[in-house]
Amino acid sequence: MSKPWQPYALHILDAIAKIRRIRMRGDIVDDEVLYDAALRNLQTLSEATQLLPDDRKAAYPDIPWREISGFRNILVHNYLGDIDPLTVAAVIDKNLPALEESIRVMLAQDHGNLDAALALLNRKGGEPPQAGDEIL
Numbered sequence: 001m002s003k004p005w006q007p008y009a010l011h012i013l014d015a016i017a018k019i020r021r022i023r024m025r026g027d028i029v030d031d032e033v034l035y036d037a038a039l040r041n042l043q044t045l046s047e048a049t050q051l052l053p054d055d056r057k058a059a060y061p062d063i064p065w066r067e068i069s070g071f072r073n074i075l076v077h078n079y080l081g082d083i084d085p086l087t088v089a090a091v092i093d094k095n096l097p098a099l100e101e102s103i104r105v106m107l108a109q110d111h112g113n114l115d116a117a118l119a120l121l122n123r124k125g126g127e128p129p130q131a132g133d134e135i136l
Contacts, residue, residue, distance in 0.1 A: 005056065006110065008048040009103050015045035016100045019092060028092075029085040038088065039075055046072030049099075052106075060102040064095065 018041045028035040049068050057065045
């Protein structure tokens with residue numbers, strides 16, 4: 001029996017919310033403490049995406065799932081030496097909004113509630129849904 005995937009999806013949303021809060025505290029390009037915090041959450045997020053079911057991920061072909069997994073390997077193993085903060089900031093800006101939207105819809109669809117899916121999409125900058133949230 002496979003493990004439930006929903007806790008991993010919630011973990012992704014939590015990491016995205018943390019990255020958003022980190023970015024609100026300052027520029028990760030100029031502040032190495034904020035940069036390190038962002039990298040740690042990107043690593044956590046990337047690891048969690050690897051634990052989502054392939055059939056769920058296949059429903060969102062615009063999300064670069066393989067690249068997210070590869071990025072995790074770069075972060076963990078530091079294949080390229082010091083990672084460029086400008087590139088990390090660009091990855092965050094370019095990819096996290098769509099990933100967040102896809103994960104929110106994935107969770108809402110799992111609960112068979114189209115209204116909840118639409119409500120999740122309309123939650124701008126809110127905290128990620130938690131297990132047991134009424135909206136799910």
